[in-house]
Amino acid sequence: MCVHNGGMTAVQIVESPAADACCAPAGAPPLCTEEAVAKAQHFKALADPxxxxxxxxxxxxxxxxxxxxxxxxxxGLGQPTVSHHLKILVDAGLLHREKRGIWAYYSLVPGALERTAEVLATL
Amino acid sequence: MCVHNGGMTAVQIVESPAADACCAPAGAPPLCTEEAVAKAQHFKALADPxxxxxxxxxxxxxxxxxxxxxxxxxxGLGQPTVSHHLKILVDAGLLHREKRGIWAYYSLVPGALERTAEVLATL
DNA sequence: TTGCTAGATCGATCGTCATCAATTCAGGCC
DNA sequence: GGCCTGAATTGATGACGATCGATCTAGCAA
Structure with a gap:
């Protein structure tokens, strides 16, 4: 067994019990499962060249x-593939889509990248 | 055809020609393929809950x-799986591994998260 | 030496994702 | 109305990644 564990055995098991309400009962600083999934989803959007x-x-x-x-x-990708990637970026809140006539124009959501960067600081 | 393209047709095709040395011939601000792959690799490490x-x-x-x-x-994961994830984080330069006796101790690489955050600002 | 323990590596499996061809949808123009 | 064009959606396919059981390696102690 582990020598350490300075009195934090309570945090040990936070897993399969089907999404327990949410985390941080009091002295539990680390990310709970739900938070982690949400934040990972954000980075997934950025995890493609x-x-x-x-x-x-x-x-x-x-x-x-x-x-x-x-x-x-x-x-150098096909139109459906680019459209697919753009949708992922829009869903992640990083891009804004505006349809004008035939064309769809995409622009950065102001502050979105900065907000994502802050997630790293508040891990 | 597209109405816009304010004189940047030179950037149009930067793809299949088998990894052309590298990008940015002069007035090409956007990420080149190689840069994008490297940075995406970084975010891939963070893209898992x-x-x-x-x-x-x-x-x-x-x-x-x-x-x-x-x-x-x-x-709530098996030891091989955790070891696998830790290796990915170490390879990404986010964690530092130090073996002391039987145990392997992992710690954050100072400034690594901050540096990753900056990548977002300098896209 | 033998045995034990912490951790890494290997192989296989299963799910997710990136990509494309084909199709469908929507907005302009005749 | 019918037609064309830009973009989104669908379905299928191939590649990658997360996970596990089994095995291997490295320290420490009898």
Whole structure:
């Protein structure tokens, strides 16, 4: 057995019991399961090279926005695939989608990247 | 065809030609493929709930370090799985591994999370 | 030496994800 | 109305990743 465990055996088992309300009963600093899943979902959106490039291109685009037709080229991916990635970024709250006429314009959600960065600090 | 493209057709095709040296010939601000892959790899390490909890637990642990036996319990995972996740975090430069006697102690690499956070700002 | 324990590695399995071709939807134009 | 174009959705496929049981390695103690 472990030598340490300075009196925190209470935190030991926080798992299968089907999503126990939520965490932090009092002296439990570490992330609970639900929090961790939510935050991981956020990072999953950033865990793909093509999605990072999408964010980068949109950020650098003229007017801070770009339509899908401007994005398929640089990425070398098919239109459905790019649309798929854009949806993931929108669902993650990182991109904003605005349809004007035939075109769909994507732009960075202000402060979204900064907020994600803060998650790392408050782990 | 697209109406926009304010004179940046040069950036259009940067894809299949088998990893062209590297990016940014001059006026190409967006992430190149290689950069994107490297940065995505970083976020991949954070894109798992259990790894986030590992970081959280290690950070909150007494002395800022924890051995594997302290980590399998809270996560409800087998020892090989925890070891696997820890290796990924070490390879990503987020955790430091120190073997003392029988035990392996893991601690946060100072400034690693902050550096990852900065990547978001410099997309 | 033998035995024991903490941890890493290996192999297999199962689920998730990235990608594409085909289709569908929606907004302009004739 | 019918047609064209930009974009989203669907279905299938191949690759990657999380997990586990079994095995292997490294320290420590009889």
């Amino acid at each position: 093509n999605r990072l490039r999408l964010l980068s291109i949109v950020k650098a685009a003229d007017g801070g926005e770009a339509c899908v037709c401007e994005l398929t080229g640089p990425l | 259990n790894r986030l909890r590992l970081l959280s637990i290690v950070k909150a642990a007494d002395g800022g370090e924890a051995c594997v036996c302290e980590l399998t319990g809270p996560l």
